[in-house]
Amino acid sequence: MGAGTRPGEDLAIRERSQGELDARATALRALARSGVPFLVAGAYAFFEYTGIFRDTKDLDLFLREQDLDAAFRVLEDAGFRTEITDSGWIGKAWQGEWFVDLIFSSGNGVAVVDDLWFTHARPGRVMDVEVLLAPPEEMIWSKSFVLERERYDGADVNHLLHACGAGMDWDRLLRRFDRYWEVLFSHLLLFQFAYPGARSIVPDRVIEELVGRTLENLRSGDHPVAMCRGSLMSRVQYVHDVERLGLHDGRRWDEAERGPAGRAGHGGAAGADAAGGADVSPGGGG
Incomplete structure (x- = not known):
């Protein structure tokens, strides 16, 4: 060097x-x-x-x-x-x-x-x-779920968006987050707060798409299963919700749903069994 x-x-x-x-x-x-x-x-x-x-x-x-x-x-x-x-x-x-x-x-x-x-x-x-x-898109995808008390990668996500967002493949980023789109949306809102003079880095169509999904969730109401998906963002911060409050473990459901292939959309009925036998669809009413 x-x-x-x-x-x-x-x-x-x-x-x-x-x-x-x-x-x-x-x-x-x-x-x-x-x-x-x-x-x-x-x-x-x-x-x-x-x-x-x-x-x-x-x-x-x-x-x-x-x-x-x-x-x-x-x-x-x-x-x-x-x-x-x-x-x-x-x-x-x-x-x-x-x-x-x-x-x-x-x-x-x-x-x-x-x-x-x-x-x-x-x-x-x-x-x-x-x-x-x-790629910055995949780094954002991975870092967006690091939300521990002792380590929070949200600032990294913001800096990557600010530095690379203008040339980013937003369609691929949306596909990457798939049914975890609320996590992406939360980071994009924080980005707009952190950089109000650079809001246009995130295309309007992306925000409009995620707002539309949010409105659909509101219309759908609460999910029928009392589930906590916080365990996908932190190993320890949501243990209380699962062990003491009795909420279904969203991470356990998600792992079963992904199945051996390690991808969302695999696992079918096994995913429902892990969440108490109900038909759990994280994207709606979640």
């Missing part, structure tokens, strides 16, 4: 040891040479899109689950120790005390890394390695 360091990257040099930075660069070079498909996301991609650099404890690499074993083998040959941290979405590669995250889904199982992440990836250069960056 040194002489070629861009504004903001010097923070990483000051805040992180050379050993840690070398471990990240080693992982990038090894995977780039191997041909195993991967994308850089997290703080590094966020900087490329927004110019905002944050100190980060790791390097986030996104890949399809089917490519995880191959990536592990490459990194093991490069001197890393690998492990599956959570079989639903993440593995890690360690070099001493330093680690790289290998992510193939969001923690709630919604934002699965699929071929479209790579189709719409953008070229970039991270730590002097030519890489592909996760």
Whole structure:
């Protein structure tokens, strides 16, 4: 880095040891040479899109689950120790005390890394390695569900919208959120609050579409099942609602509905069973 360091990257040099930075660069070079498909996301991609650099404890690499074993083998040959941290979405590669995250889904199982992440990836250069960056649309999709008390990615979503919204594929973003469209709508409203002078970045037709869905929900009234879908946004903040108030766990329903394929629209009757046997449709009256 040194002489070629861009504004903001010097923070990483000051805040992180050379050993840690070398471990990240080693992982990038090894995977780039191997041909195993991967994308850089997290703080590094966020900087490329927004110019905002944050100190980060790791390097986030996104890949399809089917490519995880191959990536592990490459990194093991490069001197890393690998492990599956959570079989639903993440593995890690360690070099001493330093680690790289290998992510193939969001923690709630919604934002699965699929071929479209790579189709719409953008070229970039991270730590002097030519890489592909996760698309801003998919970064927004994934980050929009990170709403924990100790970590809230709403500001990241706002900054990505502000920096990339004018050229964003809004139709793809709407399709990505699918039946979780209320989550997207909530972030777009917060964006308009944060940047009142840039409201036009979000196309009128997108807001009109989501307002129309909201009005349809109002006309439909309350959903017949007392369910809490907050568990899709936070692992712990809605435990009280499920365990103490007796609300049906919306995340459990959603996982059953997605089924083995990991996509919305799979699971059919199993999804209804998980929510108490009723016909649950999150998009209406939810």
